[in-house]
Amino acid sequence: MSIERDSAEGRAFxxxxxxxxEHSPWVAEEALDGLPDGPPTAATVHAAMVQAFRAASTEKxxxxxxxxxxxxxxxAIAGGLTADSKAEQASAGLDRLTPEEHERFxxxxxxxxxxFGFPFIIAVRGKTKDDILAAFQARLDNTPDEEFATATAExxxxxxxxxxxxxxxxxx
Ligand code: GUN
Numbered sequence: 298m299s300i301e302r303d304s305a306e307g308r309a310f311x312x313x314x315x316x317x318x319e320h321s322p323w324v325a326e327e328a329l330d331g332l333p334d335g336p337p338t339a340a341t342v343h344a345a346m347v348q349a350f351r352a353a354s355t356e357k358x359x360x361x362x363x364x365x366x367x368x369x370x371x372x373a374i375a376g377g378l379t380a381d382s383k384a385e386q387a388s389a390g391l392d393r394l395t396p397e398e399h400e401r402f403x404x405x406x407x408x409x410x411x412x413f414g415f416p417f418i419i420a421v422r423g424k425t426k427d428d429i430l431a432a433f434q435a436r437l438d439n440t441p442d443e444e445f446a447t448a449t450a451e452x453x454x455x456x457x458x459x460x461x462x463x464x465x466x467x468x469x
Contacts, residue, residue: 310325359445405433
């Protein structure tokens with residue numbers, strides 16, 4: 298039995314998980330249909346959200362990609378990031394770049410967005426600035442289809458990491 302969107306439980310679910318896919322609460326709303334009975338875990342919520350995300354049109358998934366801020370971009374400098382994005386970027390030291398490193402990110406962001414039409418997205422937790430810049434360079438050579446597949450997979454990984462942080466103690 299799934300949870301009704303228009304019930305207190307449905308609204309609470311979307312309130313709690315609406316930001317797991319960046320600025321895209323519709324993923325949590327649509328995930329309600331695929332949630333199994335019983336207390337939610339990071340794994341069950343992630344599976345239901347990924348199912349909803351993958352079922353969406355290419356255009357809707359593209360909107361999710363475009364809802365992400367640039368890494369070390371203007372929004373970060375202006376203090377306009379979501380709490381999750383801010384913590385992720387800080388975890389990789391992207392809030393403490395030298396002017397030269399910042400310039401490299403700015404250049405890569407511009408070339409990448411120009412080529413693919415969405416920002417460079419990578420699950421940054423556990424990665425260093427150099428790991429991220431190396432991935433940036435490598436992925437710039439991808440085709441648009443390859444990069445759409447890579448970026449959407451990264452969004453799913455970021456969602457899992459965000460959920461794991463909300464469900465401490467759950468390994469599965
Ligand atoms: N990887 C993890 N968080 C983010 C984010 O907020 N923006 C981008 N572009 N990539 C990310």
